[in-house]
Amino acid sequence: MRIAIASGKGGTGKTTVSVNLALSLENVQLLDCDVEEPNCNLFLGHPLQKVEDVGIQVPAISKDKCTSCGKCAEACRFNALAVLLTGVILFPKLCHGCGACSIACTKGAISETIQVIGSIERSASHTHGIELYQGVLNIGEPMASPIIRTLKGHIDNSRTVIIDSPPGTSCPVISSITGADYCILVTEPTPFGLHDLMLAVDLVKDLQLPHGVIINRYGTGNDGVEDYCSENSIPVLMKIPYDIRIAQLYSEGTPFVLRMPHWKDRFQDTFRQLQELTGRF
Amino acid sequence: MIKQITVISGKGGTGKTTLTAAFASLAGNAIIADCDVDAANLHLLLHPVMTSKLDFYGMKVASIDQNRCSVCGLCRKGCRFGAITENFVIDAHACEGCGVCALVCTQEAIVMKEHKSGEIYRSMTRFGPFVHARLGIGEETGGKLVSMVRKNATEMAALHNTDLIIIDGPPGIGCSVIASISGADLVFIVTEPSVSAIHDLERVIEVAAHFRIKTVVCINRYDINKEKTAYIEEYCRKKDVNVVGKLPLSEIPTKAMLEGKTVIEYKDDSFAGTVQDIWHRVHSGLISE
């Protein structure tokens, strides 16, 4: 089974749920798709090794062949090229690596080179039986989706796959959660949490993904989230109480199931519930 | 000269919006802009009354006319984003609007269509004018929408004769973050003493440094882990980043949120007082430049 963990709002406990769920199950592959801020391994501390670089194909323009005709810049819909009398300049941060410019150039002046924008890493040893893969977006690089797509190419279907998605509801989130059998939406019982949960629900409905909610920091805030879930027949899979010990363990980077092992049973129960809901194992 | 301050956090949930709203209520005469377009929350505290609305068109999206298509497959081969299905239908979520498919199609079966991907609102609040936006579900153009929100904020600043813009930035370090801080006069980072927040803080400081923008840090819930707080202070010292304040773990932000108020409006003098001190420090630093 592939379980995606998402949340409309950041900081609600997505990574907490991903890591603690992973630690409670057997034979897990954990994919950290929050490539702007990959944090799962801060809680697992696995030694990591690089699997591959992720790059996009950007144009390299031959000064000799280029006639400054401007067709490439005209074809580029991302404004990544500027044509000067002396030749063409590329703004690498704007380039999406789509290849339109090289198709448009009739002078054969454009070849392509790989520009590395990030990398894929995996755990060198699988402590706790978890195989961790994470994508890392290099500083100053704007595009997360190519890294997420490459990362998802490493999915091992013989394992229970847990996908920690980035926060929000935009494109990288879709890249992360499509193909999942179930999506767990993590939220907190506050007006902010409810507002962003509703956006996330719109998204998973749009993608037709079966979904349920985990409420984190339960006991703070109000009943808004629970009321919303019951009105919309969205199952509340688990409530993690607001507990200063959990907050402190989190701050140190310790997954709370390691110190409060009875929570492993709770996560296993949730997993069994998902198996029943999806009919997958 | 208009001064712009962008509040970001790297990791979400550290209290960024709570502080932005508090600053908005303290600033008096500022334009407030919510650039967290993916999960905008500021309006839940500011209760804006919309004065105008603007449709936002991001990248165009390809569309295939099945009557003209000869199913030759060239477009599918050319698309580097996997956005064309086996039956030659465009997956609008995956399409980046690059236009390659339309370039290679010999049957003129593909047109690039305008595509509304969000809305921008100009509003009024009890603290002043407010620009906010909503990015459509699953849209990609976060950075572009953020730039549009900021452009509207600058126009409003001129209109209202204001010289300060306070921006609530998005989480992360990618496209939208870069768009929300570029050209700002100050990046105000809200963090907390946890391994994840620190990891993200380090990355966000690097991003701000990459774009050479002056940066200050505020540590929220500092008392949850005092060792980590000390680590953050030491790290910031090394990076030449000023720690402008520390806030304790408190129920006040949530309680104020439940009432739809900023922490300044909510009656608790000590928490509000600390936030006030932070604002005065930041604001005087900003105008003295």
Ligand code: SF4
């Ligand atoms: S299309 Fe080719 S020849 Fe024309 S400006 Fe671009 S690179 Fe130069």
Ligand code: SF4
């Ligand atoms: S590869 Fe695409 S985005 Fe990059 S410069 Fe060429 S046309 Fe523009």
Ligand code: SF4
């Ligand atoms: S390139 Fe044009 S004709 Fe060929 S499959 Fe695509 S849309 Fe159809």
Ligand code: SF4
């Ligand atoms: S516009 Fe670009 S991304 Fe969209 S379908 Fe065509 S080739 Fe693919």
